[in-house]
Amino acid sequence: xIRPLAGMARIGLRFQLAYRSDVIMSVLAxxxxxxxxxxxxxxxxxxxxxxxxxxxxxxxxxxxxANLQAFATSPIIPRIxxxxxxxxxxxxxxxxxxxxxxxxAAFQAGHTAGGLLMLAPAVPVVLLVGTITPxxxxxxxxxxxxxxxxISLMMSLLICVIGFWTLETGAISLLYRLVSHxxxxxxxxLSFFPGALGVLADALPFKYMGYVPAAVYVxxxxxxxxxxxxxxxxxWIAALAVLLWAVWRRAHRRVVIQGG
Amino acid sequence: MAEVLRTLRLYGRLQRxxxxxxxxxxxxxxxxxxxxxxxxxxxxAFVWVVMHTFPSMGGWSLREVAFLYGLRLTAHALxxxxxxxxxxxxxxxxxxELDRVLLRPLNPLVQxxxxxxxxxxxxxxxxxVVLLVIAVPPLNPGMIxxxxxxxxxxxxxxxxxxLALASLSLRALNTLALRAFADDLFxxxxxxxxxxxxxxxxxxLTFVLPVAFVAYVPASVLLDRTGELIVPAPVACGxxxxxxxxxxxxxxxxxxxxxxxxxxxx
Amino acid sequence: MIRVExxxxxxxxPRAFSGPLGPLRTLVTRRYDERTAVDxxxxxIPEGEIVGYLGPNGAGKSTTVKMLTGILxxxxxxxxxxxxxxxxDREANARAVGVVFGQRSQLWWDLPLIDSLRLVGDLYDxxxxxxxxxxxxxxxLLGLDDFLHTPVRQLxxxxxxxxxxxxxxLYDPPILYLDEPTVGLDVMAKQAVREFIAETNRIxxxxxxxxxxxxxxxxxxCRRIILIDKGRVLFDGGIDDLVTAYAPPRRLVVELADDETxxxxxxxxxxxxxxxxxxSAEHTIRDLSIHEPDLESVIxxxxxxxxx
Numbered sequence: 001x002i003r004p005l006a007g008m009a010r011i012g013l014r015f016q017l018a019y020r021s022d023v024i025m026s027v028l029a030x031x032x033x034x035x036x037x038x039x040x041x042x043x044x045x046x047x048x049x050x051x052x053x054x055x056x057x058x059x060x061x062x063x064x065x066a067n068l069q070a071f072a073t074s075p076i077i078p079r080i081x082x083x084x085x086x087x088x089x090x091x092x093x094x095x096x097x098x099x100x101x102x103x104x105a106a107f108q109a110g111h112t113a114g115g116l117l118m119l120a121p122a123v124p125v126v127l128l129v130g131t132i133t134p135x136x137x138x139x140x141x142x143x144x145x146x147x148x149x150x151i152s153l154m155m156s157l158l159i160c161v162i163g164f165w166t167l168e169t170g171a172i173s174l175l176y177r178l179v180s181h182x183x184x185x186x187x188x189x190l191s192f193f194p195g196a197l198g199v200l201a202d203a204l205p206f207k208y209m210g211y212v213p214a215a216v217y218v219x220x221x222x223x224x225x226x227x228x229x230x231x232x233x234x235x236w237i238a239a240l241a242v243l244l245w246a247v248w249r250r251a252h253r254r255v256v257i258q259g260g
Numbered sequence: 261m262a263e264v265l266r267t268l269r270l271y272g273r274l275q276r277x278x279x280x281x282x283x284x285x286x287x288x289x290x291x292x293x294x295x296x297x298x299x300x301x302x303x304x305a306f307v308w309v310v311m312h313t314f315p316s317m318g319g320w321s322l323r324e325v326a327f328l329y330g331l332r333l334t335a336h337a338l339x340x341x342x343x344x345x346x347x348x349x350x351x352x353x354x355x356x357e358l359d360r361v362l363l364r365p366l367n368p369l370v371q372x373x374x375x376x377x378x379x380x381x382x383x384x385x386x387x388x389v390v391l392l393v394i395a396v397p398p399l400n401p402g403m404i405x406x407x408x409x410x411x412x413x414x415x416x417x418x419x420x421x422x423l424a425l426a427s428l429s430l431r432a433l434n435t436l437a438l439r440a441f442a443d444d445l446f447x448x449x450x451x452x453x454x455x456x457x458x459x460x461x462x463x464x465l466t467f468v469l470p471v472a473f474v475a476y477v478p479a480s481v482l483l484d485r486t487g488e489l490i491v492p493a494p495v496a497c498g499x500x501x502x503x504x505x506x507x508x509x510x511x512x513x514x515x516x517x518x519x520x521x522x523x524x525x526x
Numbered sequence: 527m528i529r530v531e532x533x534x535x536x537x538x539x540p541r542a543f544s545g546p547l548g549p550l551r552t553l554v555t556r557r558y559d560e561r562t563a564v565d566x567x568x569x570x571i572p573e574g575e576i577v578g579y580l581g582p583n584g585a586g587k588s589t590t591v592k593m594l595t596g597i598l599x600x601x602x603x604x605x606x607x608x609x610x611x612x613x614x615d616r617e618a619n620a621r622a623v624g625v626v627f628g629q630r631s632q633l634w635w636d637l638p639l640i641d642s643l644r645l646v647g648d649l650y651d652x653x654x655x656x657x658x659x660x661x662x663x664x665x666x667l668l669g670l671d672d673f674l675h676t677p678v679r680q681l682x683x684x685x686x687x688x689x690x691x692x693x694x695x696l697y698d699p700p701i702l703y704l705d706e707p708t709v710g711l712d713v714m715a716k717q718a719v720r721e722f723i724a725e726t727n728r729i730x731x732x733x734x735x736x737x738x739x740x741x742x743x744x745x746x747x748c749r750r751i752i753l754i755d756k757g758r759v760l761f762d763g764g765i766d767d768l769v770t771a772y773a774p775p776r777r778l779v780v781e782l783a784d785d786e787t788x789x790x791x792x793x794x795x796x797x798x799x800x801x802x803x804x805x806s807a808e809h810t811i812r813d814l815s816i817h818e819p820d821l822e823s824v825i826x827x828x829x830x831x832x833x834x
Binding site: 266270274277280281284356357359360363364365366519522523 | 540618
């Protein structure tokens with residue numbers, strides 16, 4: 001059970017490293033993004049002290065972190081599934097003794113590890129541009145981030161499974177990426193979202209992939225709120241697991257019966 | 261003149277054929293358009309959200325930033341619509357499609373442009389035009405003409421950079437990631453008043469990669485803000501011409517590199 | 527019609543660097559890797575001839591054809607096609623040549639075949655009246671009527687190849703380049719393609735340059751072949767001359783009473799009856815046959831010699 005999954009993770013890692021010239025460019029794009037956000041926000045604050053409970057320094061650190069996180073954990077498996085469904089090679093994956101979803105999860109984990117490796121040289125630059133200082137809540141940060149990653153992984157798997165119906169996940173996964181990035185708060189912390197948009201962003205699970213861990217890091221979320229966030233994350237994971245299991249059963253039956 | 265008309269006529273026919281092919285995949289097209297609107301919309305949503313809290317960005321109001329944003333998006337869409345197949349130039353080279361292009365008696369760039377109509381990019385155009393129409397300041401007829409010229413000029417600036425970089429791909433280099441990065445810089449930095457950027461960045465975005473000339477400079481002219489520019493006002497008024505000049509230059513580079521085309525080398 | 531003199535093509539590629547910043551270094555490097563694909567090739571092809579241009583993979587066949595069509599600019603040497611220099615006068619040259627790549631179609635994948643043919647007619651400025659006549663002739667010669675309105679992606683390989691041949695000859699070019707036109711086709715489709723080429727050459731005096739790995743194409747169509755390997759011409763002349771000059775000796779193959787088979791080389795000028803008599807004096811012959819060398823064994827032998 002473990003060996004094949006480790007193999008899948010290794011492939012995911014190699015996949016990330018194989019496209020390193022593209023990755024270098026996207027790391028540059030990431031640095032540019034952090035730089036842009038820093039410029040824009042500095043100009044917006046214009047010497048004001050705290051706004052919505054965030055000082056400029058805390059905000060800049062937040063933005064840098066949220067973007068690093070989003071970059072390192074960006075989902076690859078919807079694209080892989082899309083490609084394998086279109087070429088029909090998905091049947092090889094389905095015929096393996098290990099389940100399809102664990103295979104994809106392992107692939108994504110390997111890919112993320114590769115992303116972290118690629119990111120390593122950029123981290124000092126981003127930290128410098130984003131002026132990040134050590135956090136007061138290392139445990140809370142690690143816990144919310146790890147659980148947030150699991151939520152992100154399960155959402156990606158859900159997109160993969162939807163691909164078995166639509167046979168086309170290219171556009172859906174792009175839409176998903178845009179929506180999730182926006183509601184994860186990679187450009188604006190959720191506390192700035194006005195009115196109904198704020199309520200919506202708060203209710204959706206995307207915030208655990210960006211906003212919540214980064215806000216814990218800079219101390220915007222602290223004390224008992226951290227514990228509450230962890231509890232809600234665990235609840236989301238349980239709910240998503242049930243949903244994923246139900247949807248997968250139907251998808252699998254559909255593929256087996258139709259034979260593509 | 262007859263040659264130009266012939267080229268235009270053939271461009272139209274090839275483009276129509278490409279569109280008819282693409283129309284067989286209607287659902288993909290629809291999703292492409294929706295994705296375009298959402299993509300550009302989420303970019304502007306950032307501006308809208310933050311300006312809810314902060315009424316001014318580099319001294320510009322939400323409406324002014326929206327106009328700038330719309331101007332850049334429309335110019336960008338006007339570049340992507342006809343040039344979308346240039347993005348896949350490496351693929352065209354690898355699959356030998358460029359060989360076929362060179363075997364036909366019609367300008368190779370025109371043939372490449374006619375390979376595909378960026379119907380998926382209609383979403384960008386929609387988002388851009390909507391923003392422009394909502395946020396446009398009162399303009400006299402002369403300014404309306406300048407606005408149209410600015411959109412075309414901005415599209416040509418982006419097209420010029422993309423074409424010049426793509427030309428290198430004719431010499432067995434892969435510039436896809438580099439072009440994506442340049443495109444990314446245009447989209448990221450082109451839609452904000454340059455006043456928010458520090459001196460060095462602002463200088464680089466004006467004179468190294470001419471991002472400022474796509475929309476910021478002409479928008480400043482239309483919003484009567486030429487005072488804050490780092491180029492003299494007469495230069496700002498002539499900014500649409502810069503697009504024409506840069507594109508002419510890029511086309512020369514393209515022609516030169518085409519001579520050195522190496523095919524797939526098999 | 528076609529004149530080529532000491533034609534040379536050297537490919538220069540920016541050196542590919544490895545390592546994390548490799549791609550960036552490749553982009554700005556001034557160091558190049560060089561490879562000579564065509565090395566001083568000369569030949570002349572008169573109007574109306576069908577020439578087989580043969581060589582193993584990577585010999586420089588495609589590179590030569592790409593220079594003849596003006597896709598590639600030669601590094602050195604001289605090319606003239608119908609009095610024009612292809613790379614300098616690419617568009618005018620394009621109007622005078624038809625090109626078929628067996629591996630890649632020039633037809634519009636999602637559109638019916640007829641639409642592709644119309645577009646080709648537009649691209650080459652074929653007047654409407656001439657187009658109708660040309661299309662009729664192509665339909666008759668290639669039997670296109672059955673699938674003229676079918677989208678190209680639904681055509682079989684053989685049908686698609688017939689469509690490609692029609693597209694290449696619609697504007698009556700005096701020269702036709704064919705790059706492996708029968709690859710992957712079944713016996714009937716191959717036959718149809720060969721008949722079309724022979725017919726086009728007979729009626730229109732079209733000059734044909736054919737590169738192929740299928741020697742049956744060559745035997746059916748060409749009287750002359752040019753053999754190249756490693757960018758150089760190994761042989762240029764008639765097929766008959768090639769066989770007499772390079773053919774390995776004929777062989778007498780005998781089957782003996784004890785089910786053993788043996789082969790004896792027949793030396794040039796020697797008498798076959800004498801050889802048979804000598805063999806039958808020592809063995810009991812049950813059956814015998816004389817093996818003529820075929821084109822394939824001849825060509826194999828030439829490549830083997832050039833390897834040395």
